[in-house]
Amino acid sequence: MAFAWKAAGITYNRYLAVAARVVRRSLKDDKRLQAERRGEMDLRFAKWEGGKQGENKSLADVNQADMAAHAGQSQ
């Protein structure tokens, strides 16, 4: 089963996140404000090599860059 989003390089995880974001934005306003908070992700990470902490990067940015680089490679 070839999915259009997979061919464009989007991972299943990201697909779920996009679909969930859309559903949250479609709610009536009172429920929407509560739900939107669930979609916020501000995760940062740093690679450690040889005991030294590398640069602190945002997970969302790194994922996006990786997906764009891999677009079209799968399927």
Place this chain on the structure above:
Amino acid sequence: MNSLKVARMALRAAARPQPALRRGYADVAPDKLRLSLALPHQTIYKSQDVVQVNIAAESGEMGILAQHVPSIEQLKPGLVEVIEEAGGNKQFFLSGGFATVQPGSVLSINAVEGYPLEDFSAENVRNQISEAQKIAGGSGSEQDKAEANIELEVLESLQAALK
């Protein structure tokens, strides 16, 4: 002496508890489906006996009843309808996830977001559709367009469900 032995045996027999009924495939009432429908932040159904569940799987719309063959189905963003024992019908729009039928009429549905239809606003859906169409037809990156297409797929399913 003999009567003492008989008495002792009788006492032992009475004291021995009945063995607990072994749990097998038949412990769920054979004509009911045990449903668990869970989101990461909320449990909608927790091992509740229901009659039938209709799901929108990628392989097609399916109705799951008791004694369904075990299977794993990826869900499309769409409506899940639960027909409860007391005769009520509940519908939820799920953003996507998986439905797993286990042996013994156990159905587990996991989704990221799910709400009953009355929680949605048709106007918000329409606004999002026009925005997503602009991005999908525009000149952004392939990724933005692919994401806009995902959004359109979900929104069209939601719009159809809300009618």
